[in-house]
Amino acid sequence: MDGAAPLFRMEGISKRYGGVRALEKADLTVAAGGIHAILGENGAGKSTLIKIMAGVVAPDEGTMTLDGREVSFASPAAANQSGIVCIFQELSLIPELSVADNIVISDPPKRFGMIDRKAQRRIAEEALARAGASDIHPCALVKDLPLSRRQMVEIAKALARKPRILILDEATSALTAADVAKVFEVLKRLRSEGLALLYISHRMNEIAELADHCTVFRNGRNVASYPAGSKSDNEVVELMIGREYSHIFPPKPGPTAAATTVLEARNLSWADRLDNISLSVRAGEVVGLGGLDGQGQRELLLAFFGVLRGLSGEILIDGKPVSIASPTAASHGRIGMALIPEDRKTEGLMLPMTVRENLSFAALDRLSKGGIIDRAAEQRLIDDMVGLLAIKTAGLDIPVGALSGGNQQKVVIAKWLMRQPRIILLNDPTRGIDVGTKQELYQLMRKLADAGAAILFYSTDYDELIGCCDRVLVLYDGAVKRELVGAEITEHALIASALNIHGEGAGPRQGAGA
Amino acid sequence: MSETTLGGIAGRMPKFLRRADPAVVTAFACIVVLLLLGSLYSRSFLSPEYLLQQLKVASFLGVIATGMMLVILLGQIDLSVPWSVATGAMMACAAAAYGSVGVALAIPFGVLCGVAIGLVNGIGVAYLRIPSMIITLATNAVAQGLMVVYTGGFSPQDSATAAMRYLATGFTIPGVPNAVIIWALIGAAMVFVLTRTSFGRAVYGIGNRERAAYLSGIDTRRIVLIAFAVSGGLSAFGGVLLAGYASKAAQSMGDAYLLPSIAAVVLGGTSILGGRGSYLGTVAGVILITLLQSILSVMQMPEAGRQIIYGAVIVSMLLLYGRAPASR
Numbered sequence: 153m154d155g156a157a158p159l160f161r162m163e164g165i166s167k168r169y170g171g172v173r174a175l176e177k178a179d180l181t182v183a184a185g186g187i188h189a190i191l192g193e194n195g196a197g198k199s200t201l202i203k204i205m206a207g208v209v210a211p212d213e214g215t216m217t218l219d220g221r222e223v224s225f226a227s228p229a230a231a232n233q234s235g236i237v238c239i240f241q242e243l244s245l246i247p248e249l250s251v252a253d254n255i256v257i258s259d260p261p262k263r264f265g266m267i268d269r270k271a272q273r274r275i276a277e278e279a280l281a282r283a284g285a286s287d288i289h290p291c292a293l294v295k296d297l298p299l300s301r302r303q304m305v306e307i308a309k310a311l312a313r314k315p316r317i318l319i320l321d322e323a324t325s326a327l328t329a330a331d332v333a334k335v336f337e338v339l340k341r342l343r344s345e346g347l348a349l350l351y352i353s354h355r356m357n358e359i360a361e362l363a364d365h366c367t368v369f370r371n372g373r374n375v376a377s378y379p380a381g382s383k384s385d386n387e388v389v390e391l392m393i394g395r396e397y398s399h400i401f402p403p404k405p406g407p408t409a410a411a412t413t414v415l416e417a418r419n420l421s422w423a424d425r426l427d428n429i430s431l432s433v434r435a436g437e438v439v440g441l442g443g444l445d446g447q448g449q450r451e452l453l454l455a456f457f458g459v460l461r462g463l464s465g466e467i468l469i470d471g472k473p474v475s476i477a478s479p480t481a482a483s484h485g486r487i488g489m490a491l492i493p494e495d496r497k498t499e500g501l502m503l504p505m506t507v508r509e510n511l512s513f514a515a516l517d518r519l520s521k522g523g524i525i526d527r528a529a530e531q532r533l534i535d536d537m538v539g540l541l542a543i544k545t546a547g548l549d550i551p552v553g554a555l556s557g558g559n560q561q562k563v564v565i566a567k568w569l570m571r572q573p574r575i576i577l578l579n580d581p582t583r584g585i586d587v588g589t590k591q592e593l594y595q596l597m598r599k600l601a602d603a604g605a606a607i608l609f610y611s612t613d614y615d616e617l618i619g620c621c622d623r624v625l626v627l628y629d630g631a632v633k634r635e636l637v638g639a640e641i642t643e644h645a646l647i648a649s650a651l652n653i654h655g656e657g658a659g660p661r662q663g664a665g666a
Numbered sequence: 667m668s669e670t671t672l673g674g675i676a677g678r679m680p681k682f683l684r685r686a687d688p689a690v691v692t693a694f695a696c697i698v699v700l701l702l703l704g705s706l707y708s709r710s711f712l713s714p715e716y717l718l719q720q721l722k723v724a725s726f727l728g729v730i731a732t733g734m735m736l737v738i739l740l741g742q743i744d745l746s747v748p749w750s751v752a753t754g755a756m757m758a759c760a761a762a763a764y765g766s767v768g769v770a771l772a773i774p775f776g777v778l779c780g781v782a783i784g785l786v787n788g789i790g791v792a793y794l795r796i797p798s799m800i801i802t803l804a805t806n807a808v809a810q811g812l813m814v815v816y817t818g819g820f821s822p823q824d825s826a827t828a829a830m831r832y833l834a835t836g837f838t839i840p841g842v843p844n845a846v847i848i849w850a851l852i853g854a855a856m857v858f859v860l861t862r863t864s865f866g867r868a869v870y871g872i873g874n875r876e877r878a879a880y881l882s883g884i885d886t887r888r889i890v891l892i893a894f895a896v897s898g899g900l901s902a903f904g905g906v907l908l909a910g911y912a913s914k915a916a917q918s919m920g921d922a923y924l925l926p927s928i929a930a931v932v933l934g935g936t937s938i939l940g941g942r943g944s945y946l947g948t949v950a951g952v953i954l955i956t957l958l959q960s961i962l963s964v965m966q967m968p969e970a971g972r973q974i975i976y977g978a979v980i981v982s983m984l985l986l987y988g989r990a991p992a993s994r
Contacts (some may be wrong), residue, residue: 459881483883491881499881502874504942513871514882516864523863567882 157220159184159207159348160236165214166372167200174200176372177214180318187339187349189359192369192613193392193647199623201369202319203632204593205350206238207231211262229258235316239306239323246294252276257310260541279312280305284338300331307335311342317647318342319350323469324358334344354444356385356651385653386644393614393643394550401619402598411435414606415456415489420465424450427630429465433575433606439612440595440621440641443650448630449610450494456608457491458644460484469575483514483571490514490579492564492581496557502563503553506533508561510552515570537566542592558589565596576600578609582616594620614646628652689935692986693950696955704961711961718843723851724956726834726904726911727926728949732856733784733900734927735948736893740871741861741940742791742798744782744897747927751920754780754902755909756813759824765945770828776906777899783809784898787893798894817917830910845907851931852900857945865975869893930955954983 160182175197180231182188192198197512203209205216206226206343216223218234226229227589228238243253252272253260261271276290285304294302294407310318320339339349339362353359359366368391383391400409401446410435416432425448433439439448454460456467458476476482482489493499501510512519513532519530534548541562545555552563561581568569568576582590597620601607611617617624624641626649634649636642704711730747737744758776761768790801799910836844838924860866868889871879880886904923909915934951936943958979962972 417986457881478885479881479883480885493878493881498875499878502871502878502941504874505870509867509870513867513884515880516867520864523865525862525864525867527862 158182159219161217162201162205163215163217165201165204165211165216167204167209173372174287175204175211178369178372178374178378180367180374181377182348182350183365184316184348185343185346186364187273187343187351187362189363189366190350190352190369191359191366191388196369196392197372198369199321200372200564202238202321202352203358205231205236206319207236208238231260232313232315235314236319237310237313237315237317238319238321239310240321245302245305245309245636248293249296250291250293251280251288251305251308252290253306254392255279255290255312257309258313259295264409275312276308277440279308282311282338283308284334284341293638300327302329303327304335307338315347316349319352322354324353324355332358339464354651356388356653375548383420383434389644389647389651393647402595404598404622405436405602411437414469415608416468416471417452417456418466418468420452420455420467422451422455422460422463425630426455426463428629429627429632431625431632433608435574435604435606436601437623438601438607438609438621440617440624441608441627442614442617442624442636442646443627443633445612447627447650449627450579451609452627453491453579453608456482456575456577459491483573484517488574489572489577490568490571490575491577492561492568492579494579494583496560497553500551501560504551507543507552507555507563508548508551511537511548511567512570514567518571533570537570540569541596558585560588561585561593565593576605576607578607578611580610582611590616614643617641617646618643626650673758675957686834687935687944690944690947690950692983693934693954695952695984697950700954700957700961704957704964705963707961709721711922711964716844718890720956720960721953722843722845723960724952725843725845727923728849729852729907729954730901730904730923730954731927731930731948731952732852732945733897735931735934735936735943735945736856737798737875737897738928738931738936738938739869739940739943740890740893741876742890742894743928744784744894744901745786745799745802745805745924746787746809746898747924748918748920749806749813750780750783750898750901751905751908751923752915752917753783753813754825754905755915755919756816756905757902758906759915761814761907762827762830769829773829773833773903773906776909777903780902780905781895781899783902784895785891787898788894790923791894792887792890797908813917825914826909826912830906831913832910834907834910845911849908852934852944853949860945860988865889865892870941873937873942874983875941896934907958926955926959933980933983 156592162178162180165175165178168172178197178201180201190198190201200209201516204211207228207230210224223234226345231237246257249257253277256272261268261275263271273290277286280288280290284548285302285308288297288301288305294305297305307323324335325658329464339351342368343349351359351362360380365377366380367377368375368388370392413432413586418428418430421427427448429452431439434646435475441452443449451460454470456476458478459483468474474487476487479491481487482491498502502513502618508530511534512525515533516525519526519533536541538545543562543566544559552560555563582593594616597607609621618641621641622638624636625632625644626646628650633652636645636649701711710716730751734747754776757779758772760776761772786805787802788797790796790805791798794959832844833848834845838844838847860869868879868884868886871882871884871890872886876886902919905915905920908919912919930951931943931948932938932951933954934943934947934949936947958976962975967975
């Protein structure tokens with residue numbers, strides 16, 4: 153590995169999104185004929201790195217060299233031209249078209265300006281065979297294929313572009329165990345053909361089986377690069393956590409057993425995303441939801457808030473079963489629930505509308521008599537909220553979209569506090585906001601809990617869960633895998649249970665159905 | 667983006683203009699330009715009689731466009747206007763044939779028929795999740811069919827009641843046609859609803875981001891249903907007024923109001939994607955469209971030429987400011 157000249161090299165790559173630093177002077181060296189695994193927590197910069205490689209986003213600074221020549225990609229098509237092809241986590245196939253159509257979609261073979269269907273079919277067959285999926289008929293419609301087959305088509309589509317570097321971003325997350333084994337065969341064969349493969353996965357066992365070389369990312373930097381197998385799972389987890397990142401969290405009040413249970417779920421299931429979840433939240437308690445991104449945490453919060461249809465199981469408020477049919481039912485009346493949604497720009501706020509209109513939007517029924525808004529009452533309550541949360545705005549009548557991310561998030565929270573909710577569900581509320589505002593939110597959260605609110609808090613940031621929560625439930629594949637209480641909530645325990653690794657150094661287990 | 671360039675121009679304007687929506691200002695400016703151009707052709711375009719007459723004609727469109735605006739603010743569209751108008755007119759005239767009770771209930775009955783059409787639209791859009799473009803087109807066709815069955819395919823023989831004629835052509839205040847007063851009242855009510863009520867806030871919220879409105883605990887389906895019902899009712903009321911104006915209902919009387927009502931709303935600066943727009947703009951749009959039609963017909967332009975110029979002017983005015991995307 154050391155002797156051969158690297159096929160592809162990235163040096164000093166940085167990328168910012170607004171005020172958020174996604175990558176900071178990151179380096180990566182990729183050699184031909186090897187499988188290179190990239191590890192890191194959610195938000196460590198892995199996705200940004202491969203998006204830069206694949207030409208989806210442009211880096212702010214840094215250089216990329218391919219075969220020793222400096223390159224830059226204006227678009228994913230340009231990256232494809234240079235032989236870098238990426239298979240993203242989300243499928244990119246068009247369901248209404250045939251497998252063959254999809255495989256050659258970006259560059260179909262042509263005769264006299266028309267698509268040459270024979271050549272197209274031949275290319276598709278070759279690509280499918282190379283992907284180890286020759287059982288898929290090129291003329292089948294993609295929508296008729298099960299998810300795992302579609303993933304194989306996705307790989308074939310990438311191979312039809314004759315890549316020299318193939319990037320797989322969580323490409324196996326939708327596959328069954330049998331398909332994963334097949335894909336691994338294909339990947340190993342591609343490696344022996346001299347391709348460079350970049351493999352991103354949260355599944356430690358897959359990385360252990362496949363990778364030749366590993367690079368760990370943390371907070372936008374590459375913190376370690378080592379030959380596969382030279383470090384234990386525990387060492388890797390420690391590398392992923394790091395030690396440099398800390399916030400100031402308000403002190404926890406310690407266990408108070410006497411409080412009454414406000415929110416309870418019994419055997420909550422929904423489609424294949426929520427699997428028999430039971431939990432309870434007491435008044436004055438902050439309960440965290442942990443685990444990797446996309447293990448059902450969001451669906452769980454939406455289920456409580458009355459958004460999901462076809463939910464099975466029971467939700468109890470104050471010990472009494474209730475049926476919550478809509479957010480209106482969840483937030484109004486006796487239940488008094490509030491949801492701070494995941495994406496403030498599309499779910500929390502109406503960006504072009506004013507700060508005033510956004511703030512009072514969730515509490516309009518309380519601020520109006522006979523449907524007519526009591527402007528004086530509205531103004532009073534808004535002034536209270538702007539003061540309480542220290543929202544920095546140039547005025548109440550400017551569009552809320554003009555505020556900074558942190559202040560936008562404060563508006564989302566304030567608009568719910570205007571209803572004085574008893575149950576507060578928070579869906580990753582600190583994503584993309586600055587550290588100072590984060591700290592204010594942590595303190596606010598604790599203040600609300602001390603005032604008797606029951607808080608259910610999902611975060612992708614493990615430090616937050618440790619710093620803020622009295623208990624943490626770790627979800628994996630839609631089920632609660634572990635409950636951590638008080639001092640048990642450590643980075644190590646969180647990550648180990650998020651990856652579904654049992655105990656110290658024990659073999660990782662495949663998730664149910666994965 | 668044209669919003670920034672307009673903002674730059676607005677920066678040099680007096681304060682009261684700077685605070686106004688640039689689209690509304692542009693629409694009013696276009697009205698002035700149209701009148702000046704018309705006055706080059708004939709001095710009578712600036713006479714008070716002509717202007718009052720235009721305002722009266724505009725008020726029919728104004729009533730219909732008010733309902734259309736509500737629906738467009740939600741990010742939806744109501745294509746059932748033509749036959750909601752005709753249904754309102756025909757049913758009001760039909761009720762008049764049933765003695766004195768029928769005469770007394772003619773107007774509310776006509777409006778209620780429009781509300782019924784609107785309710786079907788609203789249920790389709792809000793509860794059945796059918797795209798508004800499809801469901802309103804379908805109810806329009808059904809309403810047409812029902813009216814053809816009712817009239818037997820001929821122009822209905824019933825005539826408008828005295829009350830309908832009085833509303834459309836009478837004068838309660840000397841010099842101001844009743845139709846204009848009615849439009850003013852409906853307009854004032856709409857401004858109040860849009861700016862001062864929780865319903866109005868919810869309409870803007872849904873138009874901007876339905877998901878956020880829903881997650882804020884707004885009963886979005888109820889709001890959408892009500893908006894379509896109001897739109898249907900106002901279209902039918904416009905039809906009632908038109909029947910009073912012409913003394914009777916006619917088969918295709920609503921056809922001339924679909925495009926103008928949408929164009930008036932959009933020319934007035936209301937975003938066709940929903941969530942943004944003021945009623946003042948719709949007023950400007952209605953007057954602008956009415957003047958344009960009137961001037962083209964006074965110039966005795968052949969029908970084909972009139973249609974071409976009418977369409978071309980609408981497109982070019984939309985290009986002036988209609989493309990500005992919402993700031994998201």
